[in-house]
Amino acid sequence: MAALKFAGMDDTDSEDELPPGWEERSTKDGWVYYANHDEMKTQWEHPKTGKKKRCAGDLPYGWEQETDEKGQIVYVDHINKRTTYFDPRQAFTVEDVVLKPKRYDGNTAALEILQGRDLSDRVVVITGGNSGIGFETARSFALHGAHVILACRNLTRANKAVTLIQQEWHKAKVEAIMCDLASLQSVREFADAFKAKKLPLHILVCNAAVCTQPWSLTADGLESTFQTCHLGHFLLVRCLQDVLRRSAPARVVVVSSESHRFTDLLDSSGKVDLALLSPPKSEYWSMVAYNRAKLCNILFSSELHRRLSPHGVTCNAVHPGNMMYTSIHRSWWLMTLLFTLARPFTKSMGHVLPSNS
Numbered sequence: 591m592a593a594l595k596f597a598g599m600d601d602t603d604s605e606d607e608l609p610p611g612w613e614e615r616s617t618k619d620g621w622v623y624y625a626n627h628d629e630m631k632t633q634w635e636h637p638k639t640g641k642k643k644r645c646a647g648d649l650p651y652g653w654e655q656e657t658d659e660k661g662q663i664v665y666v667d668h669i670n671k672r673t674t675y676f677d678p679r680q681a682f683t684v685e686d687v688v689l690k691p692k693r694y695d696g697n698t699a700a701l702e703i704l705q706g707r708d709l710s711d712r713v714v715v716i717t718g719g720n721s722g723i724g725f726e727t728a729r730s731f732a733l734h735g736a737h738v739i740l741a742c743r744n745l746t747r748a749n750k751a752v753t754l755i756q757q758e759w760h761k762a763k764v765e766a767i768m769c770d771l772a773s774l775q776s777v778r779e780f781a782d783a784f785k786a787k788k789l790p791l792h793i794l795v796c797n798a799a800v801c802t803q804p805w806s807l808t809a810d811g812l813e814s815t816f817q818t819c820h821l822g823h824f825l826l827v828r829c830l831q832d833v834l835r836r837s838a839p840a841r842v843v844v845v846s847s848e849s850h851r852f853t854d855l856l857d858s859s860g861k862v863d864l865a866l867l868s869p870p871k872s873e874y875w876s877m878v879a880y881n882r883a884k885l886c887n888i889l890f891s892s893e894l895h896r897r898l899s900p901h902g903v904t905c906n907a908v909h910p911g912n913m914m915y916t917s918i919h920r921s922w923w924l925m926t927l928l929f930t931l932a933r934p935f936t937k938s939m940g941h942v943l944p945s946n947s
Contacts, residue, residue: 645679710735718798771822781829819883838902
């Protein structure tokens with residue numbers, strides 16, 4: 591017996607284990623039945639316990655129920671590109687379901703957080719959704735059924751991201767619309783284009799950002815890091831807040847950073863100095879500009895939640911992780927080097943999701 595146990599072949603004759611010759615199957619509507627191949631018969635009751643079972647819930651997202659050439663029901667997993675006769679819901683029959691609180695940590699992948707959630711009635715807008723954190727967020731939402739709109743300044747890259755997601759699951763509802771946060775006119779045009787679709791808006795992820803950029807002014811006459819990281823998103827939320835309120839419960843997620851702790855907006859006398867947000871070239875340092883923009887994100891998120899939460903719209907600011915390897919640092923070789931060295935010790939893109947709604 592010890593040798594059998596060591597080999598993984600010890601007696602596992604539990605109450606639910608089927609006798610030899612029996613197979614567990616399920617009907618199209620999820621009821622479990624039992625087939626006896628020796629006697630060529632089927633029955634609803636478990637051959638040992640006499641109990642009936644039913645599969646819990648709908649098929650996991652990415653799965654479809656189809657019929658093969660012999661008329662038998664098969665289950666197609668479009669995400670992992672596989673087909674099986676086994677109903678994936680049979681792992682969660684009504685008798686077996688045990689509700690346990692989920693615990694997430696730095697090793698939890700984005701798709702794990704949304705596992706089992708049906709987001710087919712949700713509309714999500716993500717700025718900067720063509721790469722990095724934004725792309726993984728868009729991918730995770732889309733693979734769970736949400737209608738995802740990528741708000742990006744580079745439509746070529748955005749459409750490539752759309753294609754990549756749709757290659758994973760041909761039924762993914764994802765599209766791209768032009769939105770350059772460095773242009774207030776472009777932000778307004780995006781908001782108008784979105785409203786023209788007559789869609790609700792359940793989740794708005796303010797993700798796009800730039801970092802370590804050389805000093806430059808936007809067409810609106812503002813320092814580019816401040817406008818892209820903060821002011822553009824501020825205007826976007828302002829333009830779409832009526833849609834968010836009509837779509838309640840809804841939420842806004844602002845991707846900020848722990849770096850907001852390393853700056854302030856006060857002058858030498860301790861008063862708020864708004865001139866620090868868009869400084870002249872002689873007073874500009876790229877990392878300080880980024881830190882200040884991220885501090886604005888935090889303050890904005892807090893005030894937005896205070897104003898909109900009574901109307902069913904929540905707002906959260908998140909820190910995605912330290913030294914994450916994305917393209918945000920591409921403008922400065924030193925930051926690229928630091929991020930490269932830290933890469934083996936930090937979270938990957940697949941382990942980030944700014945919202946688990």
